[in-house]
Amino acid sequence: MEKGILEHGLNVNRRRFLYSMGMGLGGVALGSLITPDLFNNPEKQEALLSNLPHFAPKAKRIIYLFQNGAPSQLDLFDYKPLLETMHGQDLPESIRNGQRLTGMTAEQKKFPLAGSYFKFNQYGESRAWISELLPHTAKVVDDLCFIKTMHTEAINHDPALTFFQTGAQVGNRPSMGSWLSYGLGSENANLPAFCVLLSKGKGNGQGVYSKLWSNGFLDSIHQGVQFSSGENPVLYLNNPNGIDKVDRRKMLDNVAALNNETYGEFGDPEINAKIQQYELAYRMQTAVPDITDMSKEPEDTIKLYGSDCLTPGTYAANCLLARKLSENGVRFVQLYHQGWDAHDSLPNQIKGQCMDVDQSSAALITDLKQRGLLDETLVIWGGEFGRTNYCQGVLTKESYGRDHHPRSFTIWMAGGGVKPGVYGETDEFGYNITKDPVHVNDFHATVLNLMGLNHEQLNFKHLGRRYRLTDVAGKVLDGLIA
Numbered sequence: 001m002e003k004g005i006l007e008h009g010l011n012v013n014r015r016r017f018l019y020s021m022g023m024g025l026g027g028v029a030l031g032s033l034i035t036p037d038l039f040n041n042p043e044k045q046e047a048l049l050s051n052l053p054h055f056a057p058k059a060k061r062i063i064y065l066f067q068n069g070a071p072s073q074l075d076l077f078d079y080k081p082l083l084e085t086m087h088g089q090d091l092p093e094s095i096r097n098g099q100r101l102t103g104m105t106a107e108q109k110k111f112p113l114a115g116s117y118f119k120f121n122q123y124g125e126s127r128a129w130i131s132e133l134l135p136h137t138a139k140v141v142d143d144l145c146f147i148k149t150m151h152t153e154a155i156n157h158d159p160a161l162t163f164f165q166t167g168a169q170v171g172n173r174p175s176m177g178s179w180l181s182y183g184l185g186s187e188n189a190n191l192p193a194f195c196v197l198l199s200k201g202k203g204n205g206q207g208v209y210s211k212l213w214s215n216g217f218l219d220s221i222h223q224g225v226q227f228s229s230g231e232n233p234v235l236y237l238n239n240p241n242g243i244d245k246v247d248r249r250k251m252l253d254n255v256a257a258l259n260n261e262t263y264g265e266f267g268d269p270e271i272n273a274k275i276q277q278y279e280l281a282y283r284m285q286t287a288v289p290d291i292t293d294m295s296k297e298p299e300d301t302i303k304l305y306g307s308d309c310l311t312p313g314t315y316a317a318n319c320l321l322a323r324k325l326s327e328n329g330v331r332f333v334q335l336y337h338q339g340w341d342a343h344d345s346l347p348n349q350i351k352g353q354c355m356d357v358d359q360s361s362a363a364l365i366t367d368l369k370q371r372g373l374l375d376e377t378l379v380i381w382g383g384e385f386g387r388t389n390y391c392q393g394v395l396t397k398e399s400y401g402r403d404h405h406p407r408s409f410t411i412w413m414a415g416g417g418v419k420p421g422v423y424g425e426t427d428e429f430g431y432n433i434t435k436d437p438v439h440v441n442d443f444h445a446t447v448l449n450l451m452g453l454n455h456e457q458l459n460f461k462h463l464g465r466r467y468r469l470t471d472v473a474g475k476v477l478d479g480l481i482a
Contacts, residue, residue: 052183052184052452052453052458053183053184053451053452053453054452054453054454054457054458055452055454056452057417057450057451057452057453058376058416058417058450058451058452058481058482059376059377059378059415059416059417059450059451060187060331060376060377060451061187061326061329061330061331061332061333061376061377061378062177062180062331062332062333062377062378062379062380062416062447062451063322063323063326063333063335063364063377063378063379063380064176064177064332064333064334064335064379064380065319065335065337065357065361065364065379065380065381065382066164066165066334066335066336066337066380066382066383067337067340067353067357067381067382067383068161068205068206068208068336068337068338068339068340068383068384069157069203069204069205069206069338069339069340069341069342069383069384070157070160070340070341070383070384070385070386070387070404070409071340071350071353071382071383071386071387072340072342072346072350072386072387072402073148073386073387073408073409073410073430074114074116074386074387074389074402074430075116075117075118075131075133075346075347075350075387076130076131076133076134076350076354076410077128077129077130077131077146077148077410077412078129078148078408078409078410078426078430079116079120079129079131080115080116080389080426080428080429080430081115082428082429083113083114083115083116083389083429083430084115084116085115086113086115087112087113087114087115087397088112088113088395089112089113090110090111090112090113091111091112091113091389091390091429091431092429095427095429095431095432096111096431097432099407100155101155101403102155102156102403102404104343104392104403105388105390105392105403108392111388111390111391112390112391112395113389113390113391113429114389114390114391114395114400114402116131117346117347117398117399117400118131118132118133118347119131119132120132121138123138123139123141124138124141124142125142125421126141126142126146126420126421126422128141128144128146128421128422133350133351133354133358134354134358135358136358136359136361136362136363137358137361137362139362140362140365140366140414142420143365143369143374143414143415143420144365144412144413144414144420145412145413145414145418145419145420145421145422145423145480146410146411146412146421146422146423147382147410147411147412147413147423147424147438147443147480148408148410148422148423148424148425148426149408149423149424149425149426149433149435149436149437149438150382150386150408150409150410150411150438150439150440150443151406151407151408151409151433151437151438151439151440152164152384152385152406152439152440153169153406154169154384154385154406155385155404155406156404157206157341157384157404158206158207160384160385160404160406161206161212161384162211162212163384163440164384164440165212165213166211166212166214166216166469167440167441167444167468167469167470167471168471171211171214172211172214172216172217173214173216173217173467174214174215174216174217174218174222174460174467174469175194175212175213175214175215175216175224175334176332176334176444176447176469177193177194177196177213177224177331177332177334178194178213178214178215178216178218178222178223178224179218179222179448179458179468179469180193180194180331180332180448180451180453181193181194181221181222181331181332182218182219182222182458182460183451183453183458184331184451184452184453185331186329186330186331187329187330187331188287188328188329188330190287191287191288191291191325191328191329191330192224192225192330193222193330193331193332194213194222194223194224194225194330194331194332194334195224195225195226195227195325195330195332195333195334196213196224196225196226196227196333196334196335196336197226197227197318197321197322197333197334197335197336198226198313198318198335198336198338199313199314199315199317199318199335199336199337199338199356200337200338200339201315201337201338201339201340201352201353201356201357202339202349202352202353203339203340203341203342203349203350203352203353204339204340204341204342204343204349205338205339205341206338206341207338208336208338210226212334212336213226213334217460217462217463217467218460224332224334227292227321228313229312229313229317234288287328291321291324291325291328292312292321292324294309294310294317294320294321297309297320301320301367304363304366304367305319305320305359305360305363305364305367306359306360306363308360309360314356315335315337315356315357315360316356316359316360316363318335318337319335319360319361319363319364320360320363320364320367322335322364323364323367323368323373326368326373326377327371327373337353337356337357339352339353339356340353340383342387342401342402343392343393343401343402343403344392344393344399344401345399345401346387346399346400346401346402347398347399347400348399361381364379365379365414365415368415369415373415374414374415374416375415375416375417376415376416377415377416378413378414378415378416378417378418378447378450378451379413379414379415379416380411380412380413380447381411381412381413382409382410382411382412383409383411385404385405385406385409386404386405386406386407386408386409386410387402387403387404387405387409388402388403388404388405389402389405389429389430389431390402390403405431407431407432407433408426408430408431408432408433411443413480416450417450417481417482418450418480418481418482419479419480419481419482420482423436423438423477423479423480424436424437424438436477436479438477438480439473439474441470441471441473441474441475442474442475442476442477444469444470444474445470445474445475445476445477446476446477446480446481448469448470449476449481450481455468455469455470455474455476456468456470
């Protein structure tokens, strides 16, 4: 045994060794690529025997810009002049119609309507309404499909967020990115199929937890890989002190040999998953540093995204990194930007949130389009539910809060085979859907369809039942597809 490895081994007790094996290169849950040399095993995954995709995809990859905390559609996209006219008047019970309320407003005796503090204008061929808070988004409006009629059953953040990400309000289900990793794998042998990037604004935040990018009951190779804003973007990727790349290669070969023997005895697919994680991490040591290095980006790209893109961990930096990851073959890049939970002082809070996300979200669309990637990259922007048309707390002319509103809200999508324009309509109060409702299950079914996957056939048997992202519902909405 070489001296470097021997010295390292002398400093590792049993507990530390088990920790390193669990949390080291394999423990990053490196999300998904199965290379041909590692995949020649007769116990191939069931889904990958189905000749996926099921049909020609319109999109090859997804960038999901999730706005955690629920942006107010009534202050950004869904312009309702009646709310300005009736500002301060009580919401008619005939409109609310007994809808369930959160514990934060259930005891309110009145529900005063709150018109938006911000000005709206129409833009583009679709004449979509956009708030003055989103001037950069307004410039790319003709590339966007605004879904005005999203709705969900969940009225609180955690179940609503979990529902959007996994298709269920309970935990331990595979996330959307994990399903796509399971079905389609990665396009790049040196990168995972599913990456996660986090950022936080100055507004009221809601927590983001690893269950949102969990593999659930799928093999652990399908779990999302979280990138950090620190010196090491992917934890545990670097070699331990005293171990160079040659030593690490030998160590991995020895571990793989042991794991192969164990697999032959027990047949546990997670053993193979560990080997694949180790190998992918080894290859990522070369690919990741180059992708996360923003110093090589040209000045016009920096100007497009804004100077914040040079600060790791900001939303702007994550948008640029998402483009680079996607461009290099990552199947699903998930961003979470926290700070949209404006139960009070909404006009003040939402200004800061929009300053965080407006320029860089629009820049991502422009950048992908300039590189010829938008047509094959589906970009999604939105939160877990919407905001009420009535005020939570004290209402003034310049300030108000909005509670959770699952009955109707707006998200947008771009590229990847989506039809630009405006889809769906809400009533003049912005409270109820009047045309073309889109349930979360329908959203998932349509997204999978754009990726060439039949949502009913993409499933996995667990504990005697076949599960899928759309559960037992969901329909593909042809009106959203170009």
